[in-house]
Amino acid sequence: xxxxxxWRIGGAVFLAGLTIFALLPMAWMLITSLKTQFxxxxxxxxxxxxxxxxxxxxxxxxxxxPVGQEFLRYLFNSLWxxxxxxxxxxxxxxxxxxxxxxxxxxxxxxxFYSVLLRNMFPAVVFLMxxxxxxxxxxxxxxxxxxxxxxxxxxLPLSIWLLKGFYDNIPVQLExxxxxxxxxxxxxxxxxxMPLSSPGIIATAIYSFIMAWNExxxxxxxxxxxxxxxxxxxxxxxxxxxxxxxxxxxxASFIMSVPVVALFLVLQKYFVRALTEGAVKx
Amino acid sequence: xxxxxxSHIVKGYxxxxxxxxxxxxxxxxxxxxxVGPSGCGKTTTLNLTAGLIELTGGEIHIGxxxxxxxxxxxxxxxxxxxxxxxxxxxxxxxxxxFPLQMRRTPKADIDRKIREAARLLDxxxxxxxxxxxxxxxxxxxxxxxxxxxxxxxxxxxxxxLSNLDAKLRVQMRAELKRFHHDLSAxxxxxxxxxxxxVTMADRMAxxxxxxxxQYDTPERVFEAPVNVFVAGFVGxxxxxxxxxxxxxxxxxxxxxxxxxxxLSPENARKARAASSRDVVLGARHSTITLSxxxxxxxxxxxxxxxxPTGDITFVHVRLGNDTLVISTxxxxxxxxxxxxxxxxxxxKLHLFDAATGMALRAA
Amino acid sequence: MANARxxxxxxxxxxxADYLYVAPALLVMLLVIAYxxxxxxxxxxxxxxxxxxxxxxxxxxxxxxQRILGMDSFHEATWNTFVxxxxxxxxxxxxxFGAALALNREFVGRGLMRGILLIPxxxxxxxxSYIWRWLYHSDFGVIGAISVAIGLTENPINxxxxxxxxxxxxxxxxxxxxxxxxxxxxxxxxxxxxxxxLRAAQVDGAGxxxxxxxxxxxxxxxxxxxxxxxxxxxxxxxxxxxxIMTGGGPAGASEIWITHIYQLAxxxxxxxxxxxYSVILFIVMMGMGYFYVRALTKGDAK
Ligand SMILES: Nc1ncnc2c1ncn2[C@@H]1O[C@H](COP(=O)(O)OP(=O)(O)O)[C@@H](O)[C@H]1O
Ligand SMILES: [Mg+2]
Numbered sequence: 022x023x024x025x026x027x028w029r030i031g032g033a034v035f036l037a038g039l040t041i042f043a044l045l046p047m048a049w050m051l052i053t054s055l056k057t058q059f060x061x062x063x064x065x066x067x068x069x070x071x072x073x074x075x076x077x078x079x080x081x082x083x084x085x086x087p088v089g090q091e092f093l094r095y096l097f098n099s100l101w102x103x104x105x106x107x108x109x110x111x112x113x114x115x116x117x118x119x120x121x122x123x124x125x126x127x128x129x130x131x132x133f134y135s136v137l138l139r140n141m142f143p144a145v146v147f148l149m150x151x152x153x154x155x156x157x158x159x160x161x162x163x164x165x166x167x168x169x170x171x172x173x174x175x176l177p178l179s180i181w182l183l184k185g186f187y188d189n190i191p192v193q194l195e196x197x198x199x200x201x202x203x204x205x206x207x208x209x210x211x212x213x214m215p216l217s218s219p220g221i222i223a224t225a226i227y228s229f230i231m232a233w234n235e236x237x238x239x240x241x242x243x244x245x246x247x248x249x250x251x252x253x254x255x256x257x258x259x260x261x262x263x264x265x266x267x268x269x270x271x272a273s274f275i276m277s278v279p280v281v282a283l284f285l286v287l288q289k290y291f292v293r294a295l296t297e298g299a300v301k302x
Numbered sequence: 303x304x305x306x307x308x309s310h311i312v313k314g315y316x317x318x319x320x321x322x323x324x325x326x327x328x329x330x331x332x333x334x335x336x337v338g339p340s341g342c343g344k345t346t347t348l349n350l351t352a353g354l355i356e357l358t359g360g361e362i363h364i365g366x367x368x369x370x371x372x373x374x375x376x377x378x379x380x381x382x383x384x385x386x387x388x389x390x391x392x393x394x395x396x397x398x399x400f401p402l403q404m405r406r407t408p409k410a411d412i413d414r415k416i417r418e419a420a421r422l423l424d425x426x427x428x429x430x431x432x433x434x435x436x437x438x439x440x441x442x443x444x445x446x447x448x449x450x451x452x453x454x455x456x457x458x459x460x461x462x463l464s465n466l467d468a469k470l471r472v473q474m475r476a477e478l479k480r481f482h483h484d485l486s487a488x489x490x491x492x493x494x495x496x497x498x499x500v501t502m503a504d505r506m507a508x509x510x511x512x513x514x515x516q517y518d519t520p521e522r523v524f525e526a527p528v529n530v531f532v533a534g535f536v537g538x539x540x541x542x543x544x545x546x547x548x549x550x551x552x553x554x555x556x557x558x559x560x561x562x563x564x565l566s567p568e569n570a571r572k573a574r575a576a577s578s579r580d581v582v583l584g585a586r587h588s589t590i591t592l593s594x595x596x597x598x599x600x601x602x603x604x605x606x607x608x609x610p611t612g613d614i615t616f617v618h619v620r621l622g623n624d625t626l627v628i629s630t631x632x633x634x635x636x637x638x639x640x641x642x643x644x645x646x647x648x649x650k651l652h653l654f655d656a657a658t659g660m661a662l663r664a665a
Numbered sequence: 666m667a668n669a670r671x672x673x674x675x676x677x678x679x680x681x682a683d684y685l686y687v688a689p690a691l692l693v694m695l696l697v698i699a700y701x702x703x704x705x706x707x708x709x710x711x712x713x714x715x716x717x718x719x720x721x722x723x724x725x726x727x728x729x730x731q732r733i734l735g736m737d738s739f740h741e742a743t744w745n746t747f748v749x750x751x752x753x754x755x756x757x758x759x760x761x762f763g764a765a766l767a768l769n770r771e772f773v774g775r776g777l778m779r780g781i782l783l784i785p786x787x788x789x790x791x792x793x794s795y796i797w798r799w800l801y802h803s804d805f806g807v808i809g810a811i812s813v814a815i816g817l818t819e820n821p822i823n824x825x826x827x828x829x830x831x832x833x834x835x836x837x838x839x840x841x842x843x844x845x846x847x848x849x850x851x852x853x854x855x856x857x858x859x860x861x862x863l864r865a866a867q868v869d870g871a872g873x874x875x876x877x878x879x880x881x882x883x884x885x886x887x888x889x890x891x892x893x894x895x896x897x898x899x900x901x902x903x904x905x906x907x908x909i910m911t912g913g914g915p916a917g918a919s920e921i922w923i924t925h926i927y928q929l930a931x932x933x934x935x936x937x938x939x940x941x942y943s944v945i946l947f948i949v950m951m952g953m954g955y956f957y958v959r960a961l962t963k964g965d966a967k
Contacts, residue, residue, distance in 0.1 A: 132687060170697060273791075288783070
């Protein structure tokens with residue numbers, strides 16, 4: 022009887038349609054990346070590549086040729102910037118979140134809400150003053166400028182999410198540890214930190230993905246080809262090899278692999294990072 | 303083991319005082335219960351003693367040391383929490399080892415002490431489990447084990463039994479008492495359950511609104527409560543307390559509900575000590591007799607309902623708008639709404655000043 | 666008796682150690698947020714030279730604001746921004762909520778399905794923009810080819826080079842990219858609807874529509890508010906998709922505030938003008954920020 026529920030059938034049809042909408046562009050990216058340049062530029066298109074080839078991938082991933090060299094450098098730069106800003110973000114967010122959860126110091130609410138407000142500010146609005154500041158600090162064209170900026174992107178969410186975790190860790194655990202002979206700091210490091218590791222993982226993934234995908238700051242702060250990250254590098258790649266659609270699709274695919282893999286493996290944490298807080302109210 | 307001395311301790315949160323000028327000494331090897339209704343400041347007092355929160359005022363001594371400004375880790379105390387506060391990501395063994403590791407005890411000693419404590423508490427078979435794989439009673443034992451592995455000077459316990467079911471609670475009560483006896487430990491035990499305090503403690507400290515009301519042996523607190531609050535809080539069912547007015551220069555009491563009662567000379571002297579005519583009359587359920595026929599000098603009331611418990615039947619009697627609970631042998635039968643006559647044992651009567659709430663003493 | 670109500674200064678001194686924990690975060694935020702806000706407002710009152718020699722800037726009061734409000738391109742961008750923000754938000758929310766409802770029941774492969782639907786959200790906007798540019802390609806685009814193949818149009822549509830279609834085409838990409846966000850938020854919200862309540866209603870004879878409307882929907886008010894606000898903010902601030910796909914063209918038909926600001930600032934190096942423009946955007950954002958923090962902290966009030 023339940024199987025005939027029209028709501029259920031409607032839901033299934035809707036989901037199927039949506040899945041096609043979500044997947045088709047990515048499927049086409051993959052298909053195109055397996056074509057030769059000649060095969061890609063045909064009308065009507067080859068729905069499936071007649072002679073699939075991995076030539077674009079080997080071009081991009083082999084350091085031996087100039088294209089691959091350039092691409093791998095961008096890839097490495099992206100990894101480094103994302104990794105560094107994620108680690109620094111966690112280091113800064115953890116104590117702040119802990120303090121917001123546990124301590125009742127004057128100005129706590131005001132500070133907490135102003136941290137949250139960061140989510141409201143458009144990246145582009147900050148671009149000019151930050152550009153001026155980075156110029157003044159001599160950081161334009163260095164990856165430090167990106168790391169510093171990206172660090173703050175993840176912070177509000179990291180602090181908010183981790184605070185939720187610490188709120189849920191009974192204060193008695195720390196008290197017990199302090200009575201058992203730990204200092205405040207030891208109680209935090211030995212007892213509380215391990216318990217909040219799911220939250221730390223969640224925020225780390227979120228920050229990493231944000232940094233990996235960031236475009237506008239990278240576009241503005243860096244124009245030295247040595248230091249470009251992938252999102253901007255991809256664009257240069259595109260303008261230099263304007264007609265190479267299969268190459269561009271292969272590059273987009275490679276660029277998507279780390280985040281999608283990271284996300285699929287740790288989906289649970291990522292979803293938690295996104296929805297924490299919003300569903301409480 | 304050591305004595306604990308709290309001198310005029312104060313803890314304020316904003317404008318509210320959670321603990322208000324409390325002084326009390328726990329003797330070496332004594333079992334003291336801090337008891338009072340929820341929110342009266344018991345946990346705060348215990349946390350102040352442990353050093354988990356900072357004093358607003360006053361001093362604390364443990365043994366001959368002034369520990370007022372010491373960290374919890376330097377006070378040489380152990381604590382058992384209401385929710386046990388076992389480290390969820392550590393095995394039972396590691397939970398027990400933690401306080402010893404923090405004190406840099408040699409590995410071999412750690413192992414020996416853990417096995418010893420585990421044997422004492424009958425948790426040897428649980429050592430490799432995680433806390434969440436244990437029942438409430440088992441977690442309780444582990445928490446106790448973690449407290450006793452390192453022979454602290456004082457044990458602090460914050461409602462350690464209140465998360466257990468009723469049967470287990472009674473059993474653990476006996477075990478805790480035995481444990482106190484065997485170790486001759488100094489224990490400060492917080493509970494909101496007056497029965498726990500009465501049955502376990504050498505002395506009990508009754509708190510209310512951050513203030514210490516009475517600090518004495520359970521017998522004395524039961525027999526001579528210092529004020530209306532303590533009278534109503536200790537004992538189950540609670541002491542019957544009804545407002546009345548002194549008349550005839552103290553020789554008798556009369557109630558706005560219409561009854562009248564002559565006082566013994568001793569009680570009359572107490573009544574004359576009241577600051578005004580208004581007093582509160584207190585009588586425990588077992589000190590009042592009930593009669594289906596008129597008693598000389600008895601007060602007439604009406605049966606409201608009966609609560610048989612097996613060996614005792616509690617009769618709820620209404621005197622006008624006041625309700626009294628009186629225990630009777632199970633054989634006596636009263637019908638609801640039947641008239642009854644109450645006889646009061648004048649030697650067990652309590653009189654309180656209605657204005658101050660304090661027990662009246664013979665002048 | 667000890668002082669039970671110390672003054673603010675004393676409380677700050679007493680808690681001084683607590684601030685150490687938040688200091689690094691605050692320092693970074695101050696550097697990267699508070700200072701830029703100040704600087705943006707400051708610069709908005711100046712005429713800045715195009716070589717970025719800021720020592721030579723000239724104070725012109727509200728001149729930049731007057732210029733912006735008088736520009737035709739500002740009015741066109743405002744209308745585009747409105748269309749872009751409202752429609753992107755609306756469709757992303759509707760698709761996301763629909764998906765959340767369909768996913769909010771047990772079936773085999775549900776986790777996988779959720780994972781697949783979330784992928785557009787996690788891949789980079791840059792990659793997405795190139796993929797869709799290729800899909801929309803005027804000569805070799807697969808969407809054009811499909812619509813011809815199934816007889817929808819005679820010739821492939823020129824999605825990105827036509828002033829009529831460009832906005833709609835970009836909104837489709839944006840919705841594709843962010844409906845998963847709405848989905849995951851609403852799904853999390855749906856999972857907090859108490860089962861007991863739904864079952865009780867079922868026992869009382871309420872049909873699925875009735876249960877949805879009278880139990881589920883009221884319960885989702887808070888999440889919906891936060892989700893819609895976050896979508897609005899994200900859309901008002903989106904840069905990558907329009908910038909890479911069209912750069913605001915053709916003829917400004919897909920120019921929105923953000924791309925316009927970027928163009929003024931880093932294309933024509935008019936920092937003063939662009940700063941004033943930013944402040945205008947900023948005021949709109951602050952209004953939304955107020956509601957965001959209120960929605961987020963409603964349950965947390967203490
Ligand atoms: N951290 C705190 N901040 C503000 N008020 C508190 C705090 N802790 C306790 N209180 C208040 O102090 C009073 C005593 O609390 P507590 O000692 O926990 O009571 P008990 O343990 O007797 O139930 C209560 O009114 C409580 O609201
Ligand atoms: Mg308590």
